[in-house]
Amino acid sequence: MKVLVGVKRVVDYNVRIRVKPDGSGVLTDGVKMSMNPFDEIAVEEAIRLRERGVATELVAVSIGPQAVQEQLRTALAMGMDRAIHVDTADALQPLEAAQVFKALAEQEQADIVLLGKQAIDDDANQTGQMLAALWGRPQATFASAIEVNGGTARVTREVDAGLEVIDVDLPAVLTTDLRLNEPRYVKLPEMMKAKKKPLDSKPLAELIEGGTPRLELGAVRPPAARGAGIKVNSVEELVTELQGRGLI
C-alpha cells in the first residue's frame, strides 16, 4: 500500500509574524522556516502505518521553490522512502495544490494521501477536501485516529460536537489533526542517511496545465491591536472591576 504525504514549508510556528510596512505580505527574510506542523504529524502517521504493516511505500511531496527540499530531507530523515519536489517559484493556491496532488496520486497510484488539515501560513484548510473532490474519492478530515482494515479506513475526526467516526473506502484523502500522534525527533545519523534517499524534482508544468481560477490576493495588514489592560491585586478587586464593566 502506497501513502503520499504533503509536506509544506512554512514560517515556523514559534516566529512572531510581522506584516511588511508596504502591505505586500509578511516578513520572511531571515525567518526560521519549518515543515508545517500538521504535515509532520502526517509524516509520522505514514511511518506508523508502515510499522503496523499496513503501508509499504511512503512518498513525501512538496510544492515550491528549491528551498522546500530542506523539508523533504527532514521527511526522509523521519522515515519516508522517497520524495518528490514539484518545482515552482509561485505560491500555489489550495485548488492548484490539490490539482498537483491529484496528478501525483494518479501517477503513483496512491492508496492514501495524507495531508495536514491546514497550513499554518495561509490557514486555508482546503487542499485535502479539494483533492478528494477532484479525485472523486472520500475525505476524512481532522483525523485523530486512523485504523486501516483491508480496503477501508476507519477514521475518528475531531469535530465541533466531539468525535465523529466514519468509514472510507481506499483510495482516500485523510487530513491530520493535532492529536493523531506526536512526531518523532530526527537524529543526526538519520539526517545523514536521508541525503542518500531518492529525491525527484519535476517542474510544475509537467503536472498541471494552469488557467485555474485564482483568488486575487490584495494587501496584508496587521490585526487591530488590543489596548493594554490593567492589573488587579486581588480577587475582590477583580470582582469590583467586572461589576464596574457590567460583565457580572
Added chain:
Amino acid sequence: MAKVLVIAEHDGAKLNSGTAKVLACCGELSADAIDVLVAGNGDGLDAVCAQAAALSGVSRVLKNARAENAAPLAAMLAPQVVDLAGDYDYVLGPSTTFGKDLMPRVAALLGLPAVSDIMSVLGPRQFERPIYAGNAILTVNVPDGVKVVGTVRVASYKAVGEQSPAPVEAVASGAELPAHTRFVELRSGAKDRPDLQSATKVVSGGRGVGSGENFRLIFELADKLGAAAGASRAAVDAGFVPNDMQVGQTGKVVAPELYIAVGISGAIQHLAGIKDAGTIVAVNKDPDAPIFEVADIGLVADLFEAVPALVKALP
C-alpha cells in the same frame, strides 16, 4: 440580482448558531435573495427549517430531505449543493468543522477557489480573512464571473435577529451519491453547559490547572457565571478535557463578551481563538506570561487560591 445560498448547519433537531452569523455576513453583500439550504433527514428537519425561516434576511428555506443526508458527510452533501447552486452568485457556510469540511469540496467540484474565514466584506467580491493565526489580515478578491464559495468566520459576526417566517420549500437533487463514505457514530460530550461558539461568557483552563480532576474548579467558575467551558491545546493534549473544548487557531474561535483564561500562558495559537472576545481576564501565577499582554484585566495569582475565592465572591 445577486443571490446567496447559505448552507445551514444543524444536528437534526436544532439549527447551529453559526447559521445566523453567516446571515449577518450575507447582510453586507447587497443581495436580492438569500436562501438557506437545510439538508438532512428525519423528524427534526421541519423544526430546523422553521428555525432557519425565522432568521432575519432569509428569503426562502430549501428543505432537502434524503436518507443519505442523515449524517453531515461532505462527500454526500457536496454533489447536492453543487447541483442546487446553479444560479447563485454566493454559496456560503459557517467556518465550523462542518463548513470547513464541506465548502472546499463544493468549490473544487465547481472548479473554483474558495475563500476561508471571511471576517469582513469590503465589496461584493472583496473580503478580508485572517492568515498566520490571525497575526495578519489578507484582502482577497474573487474574480468577476466566478461564483463566491467560502466560509464565514462566525466569531466575526453577531447573529441576526428574527423575522416573520420565510416560506419553506422542498427541493430535491438528482445528484448521484457515492457509496465510499459511511457514517459510523458521533461521540459527543455532555451538553450541560452553554455552547462555546455562541456563549456570551467563556472560562478556559490550561496546563496550569494540572489535571482533569482539578478542572472541576474551571467548571464551578463557569457554572457560577453561566459560562461555557474551554481549554488550551495543552490541557486537551494532556487528557484533562475532551477535544471539543479546545480554543485557538486550530480549535474553536470564540467571541464572548467575557473570556477568563486560567493557567493559560497565552501562546499565539491560543490567542488566535480569543481575539474577538470583548473583555479578556487572565489568572496566571507568572507575571511575565504573554497572556497579560492581551488581557484587559490581569490577576497574578495561584489559580488554586484565586478561582475558589472568585467563585465565592461572585454575586
